[in-house]
Amino acid sequence: MSSGTEHEERFRRVYAVNFEALMAYAMRRVEQPEDAADVVAETFLVAWRRSREMPPEAEARLWLHGVARRVLANHHRGGARRGRLGDRLRQRFRAALAADPGSVVPERLTVRAALARLNELDREVLMLTFWEGLEPREVAVVLQVSPAAVRTRLSRARVRLRDILGNDLEPSGHVLDVMAVRAPEEGR
Numbered sequence: 001m002s003s004g005t006e007h008e009e010r011f012r013r014v015y016a017v018n019f020e021a022l023m024a025y026a027m028r029r030v031e032q033p034e035d036a037a038d039v040v041a042e043t044f045l046v047a048w049r050r051s052r053e054m055p056p057e058a059e060a061r062l063w064l065h066g067v068a069r070r071v072l073a074n075h076h077r078g079g080a081r082r083g084r085l086g087d088r089l090r091q092r093f094r095a096a097l098a099a100d101p102g103s104v105v106p107e108r109l110t111v112r113a114a115l116a117r118l119n120e121l122d123r124e125v126l127m128l129t130f131w132e133g134l135e136p137r138e139v140a141v142v143l144q145v146s147p148a149a150v151r152t153r154l155s156r157a158r159v160r161l162r163d164i165l166g167n168d169l170e171p172s173g174h175v176l177d178v179m180a181v182r183a184p185e186e187g188r
Contacts, residue, residue: 014060017060018060018061018064019044025065029072035075039068040068042071043064043067047067114164118160118164122153122157122160123157125143125150125157126154126157129154136151136154
């Protein structure tokens, strides 16, 4: 038998003898069964990579538990990092929602309902121009059309939106501060 084959056979025996005990160990220390499976898989990956350092089979169990303990510590630290990242992303998401021009306009439901009545391309041209602040040439790249087509669409979409909203200043009428602002000048 070659050295590589002996090495592989030894690892298979250690794996077979210790898998269930390590799975039980991990299951008692994590919240989700999937996490326990990940911990055990990572433990055996470390054992495979460091198999030359692994003690004889009779003592391998304790060594594997030590490896699993360190893998669990890394798992818990990673979970804490993921939790902090999730908190930061939620805060940024809330801030982005608060910065949405459509959410600060008292008549936003009227505007959103009017936008919903437009065809998809007109709605997207208006929103990319006014809410995202893109220039016509930038909108053209996003929509994969020519800048001239964007300018034409934008003009027509504004007229259609104005027709839907009406020109009166009552709550159900035209919302001046949403779509009546000037489109950004295109840099040339």
